[in-house]
Amino acid sequence: MAGDLPLRNDKSTEEVALGIRRRVFEHTIRNNGGYLSQACSAAEQLAFLYNEALHLGEPTMPMIPPPFGGVPSADNPGYVTGAGYNGPFEPQYDRLFIAPAHYALVAYATLIETGRMAPEGLEMFNKDGSSVEMIGAEHSPGMEVHNGTLGIGLSTGAGLAWGRRRNGDAGDVCVFMSDGEVQEGQTWEAVQAAAHHGIDNLWAIMDVNRQQCDGAMDDVMRVGDIRQKFIDFGAACIEIDGHDLEAMRQAKAEKHEGKPLIILAYTSPTQGMPILERRFPRLHYVRFKSEDERAEYNQAIAAELGIAPIDYSH
Amino acid sequence: MVEMVTRPYASAFESYAVQHPEVLALSADLTSSVEIDGFRDRHPDQFLSMGMAEQNMLSFAGGLGLAGFRPFIHTFGVFLYRRPYDQLMASVAYPRRKVRLMGFLPGITTPGGMTHQAIEDISVMRTIPNMTVLETGDATEVEGIVEAADSIDGPVYCRVLRGSVPRLFDSPFRLGEIRVLSEGTDVLVITAGITTEEAIRARGALDKAGVSVRHLHLSTLKPFDAEAIVAHAASVTHGVITLENHLVAGGIGSMTAEALAEAGLGKKLIRLGLQDTYAHGGSRPYLMNYYGLDAIALVRGIERLMGIETGIDEGALEAVRVDAVHSSVKAEAL
Numbered sequence: 001m002a003g004d005l006p007l008r009n010d011k012s013t014e015e016v017a018l019g020i021r022r023r024v025f026e027h028t029i030r031n032n033g034g035y036l037s038q039a040c041s042a043a044e045q046l047a048f049l050y051n052e053a054l055h056l057g058e059p060t061m062p063m064i065p066p067p068f069g070g071v072p073s074a075d076n077p078g079y080v081t082g083a084g085y086n087g088p089f090e091p092q093y094d095r096l097f098i099a100p101a102h103y104a105l106v107a108y109a110t111l112i113e114t115g116r117m118a119p120e121g122l123e124m125f126n127k128d129g130s131s132v133e134m135i136g137a138e139h140s141p142g143m144e145v146h147n148g149t150l151g152i153g154l155s156t157g158a159g160l161a162w163g164r165r166r167n168g169d170a171g172d173v174c175v176f177m178s179d180g181e182v183q184e185g186q187t188w189e190a191v192q193a194a195a196h197h198g199i200d201n202l203w204a205i206m207d208v209n210r211q212q213c214d215g216a217m218d219d220v221m222r223v224g225d226i227r228q229k230f231i232d233f234g235a236a237c238i239e240i241d242g243h244d245l246e247a248m249r250q251a252k253a254e255k256h257e258g259k260p261l262i263i264l265a266y267t268s269p270t271q272g273m274p275i276l277e278r279r280f281p282r283l284h285y286v287r288f289k290s291e292d293e294r295a296e297y298n299q300a301i302a303a304e305l306g307i308a309p310i311d312y313s314h
Numbered sequence: 315m316v317e318m319v320t321r322p323y324a325s326a327f328e329s330y331a332v333q334h335p336e337v338l339a340l341s342a343d344l345t346s347s348v349e350i351d352g353f354r355d356r357h358p359d360q361f362l363s364m365g366m367a368e369q370n371m372l373s374f375a376g377g378l379g380l381a382g383f384r385p386f387i388h389t390f391g392v393f394l395y396r397r398p399y400d401q402l403m404a405s406v407a408y409p410r411r412k413v414r415l416m417g418f419l420p421g422i423t424t425p426g427g428m429t430h431q432a433i434e435d436i437s438v439m440r441t442i443p444n445m446t447v448l449e450t451g452d453a454t455e456v457e458g459i460v461e462a463a464d465s466i467d468g469p470v471y472c473r474v475l476r477g478s479v480p481r482l483f484d485s486p487f488r489l490g491e492i493r494v495l496s497e498g499t500d501v502l503v504i505t506a507g508i509t510t511e512e513a514i515r516a517r518g519a520l521d522k523a524g525v526s527v528r529h530l531h532l533s534t535l536k537p538f539d540a541e542a543i544v545a546h547a548a549s550v551t552h553g554v555i556t557l558e559n560h561l562v563a564g565g566i567g568s569m570t571a572e573a574l575a576e577a578g579l580g581k582k583l584i585r586l587g588l589q590d591t592y593a594h595g596g597s598r599p600y601l602m603n604y605y606g607l608d609a610i611a612l613v614r615g616i617e618r619l620m621g622i623e624t625g626i627d628e629g630a631l632e633a634v635r636v637d638a639v640h641s642s643v644k645a646e647a648l
Contacts, residue, residue, distance in 0.1 A: 159380070185369065
């Protein structure tokens, strides 16, 4: 199966990003709800990571995800994580943690768009007995560790990066983060520890969409100048337009010797689907209030994404 | 006199770690308090200072585990689970990382009061799936716990004694093995950690008073050998007393109660330890006496269980202390 995969640059990163938005949109319409705004804000970042920035091997897991195989325990020797969708755990390859695990739908769509998971995988999303869970679990495709509680991803990445450096691995550790995580103290503990220990095989790209579960971050808890805070805590930090792939490439090329690199990708939670602006700031999870509203969004967003409206009647 | 060993953990950890380069020492600003300052100075490449940031430390250790290392996290027991409980669950316990949680100052062995006293650590740790829980009761066990902990395929929490520690046992720490310290027939006494020495103190006086005690010392608290506990309990006439440096809820008393109930063994059980209360700051002997964790508390518990008066007082316990501790070294080989 792996040999039939498209090469990772068969599609342009722009095409992958558009494909992510289309898949998440289709899923949200069909299921009358979904993490749609996260696809709007993060599509370019995840497309960039999987399609060009990360050095990943071919998947070691089946294209159609196996059902839930039990949690880790001494009695479950066959347990595997979802890391195999990101390629084998070998020294030369990068590792990726999706810190905001509720971006799982967007991450799964990315796996499909980059030929790492079959489209059938998304049909299993949030179904009982499936490993393709709504909040990405350690055993979900593309997930390498549990990150469902926000703020723990960068710390785990820092520990892994320290260990990989000690082992002489060529591969880096990348953490995809969300901006709400800067409200957690642990994020800052992680940055200071990575800086203190000179961990520079670690980098993160953060989806700064200024949204969180309760709404706009500025209304929930203001976080100030996070670029300056990251720098003050010892990281290299660059701000970019998170929908500008060329800016992303330049930021990734930034030298950050002796410290981690944090790329702040400023994004719009309605990018590519401007009709969602009507719902601002209630964008964390898009659920339609009526069949009329569902139909209206279906028509409008399909047009915005250049596809036919989704047939969800069956 | 009982032999007192100075800083047994320091030398045991160093001699083990230097043989195992994938073992790392992590510390959160309590390096000398947990006896690894010498290791830090002599082996800086195997030491990571994590600062006062336990949440990051736990998740970071999970990442080190993913990279194939076996981090030993050294700090006070309370700091391993109260603040960073979420990280302990998600980054260490769930994925079964080989993280060794070395919890110093268990229970009331610190004058630091509520913030420093790990009085519910066993109850918390034993309910965490994938976690192993160990406790040291003397210098021999402290010396052996490093290798024992590192042999576990998954995370492990250890209650470690520091400073000047008595040597009660001459056989090494063996995972899962209950030490049978006496084989009496009237009552079963179950202890762990520092309460074992108290029970040994009481035993001499109890012998003289004609009370036949069966005494078990536990160093592996999880997995808990319920079958063995039930068999010992069934072999005594009057019932069971647990004595623990911990809240009676969730610790050895609870584990014993569960074992007896599940086996349908109708024996009386008295659980001695902290009775649904916080402790305050003070010396160890003062706190053990004040909260009823010491030898005299055990004697009174046995009197209550058996419905007798032994006539034993504090003076009698002091008088037998030296003999009793001496005999324990041999008694444990029974």
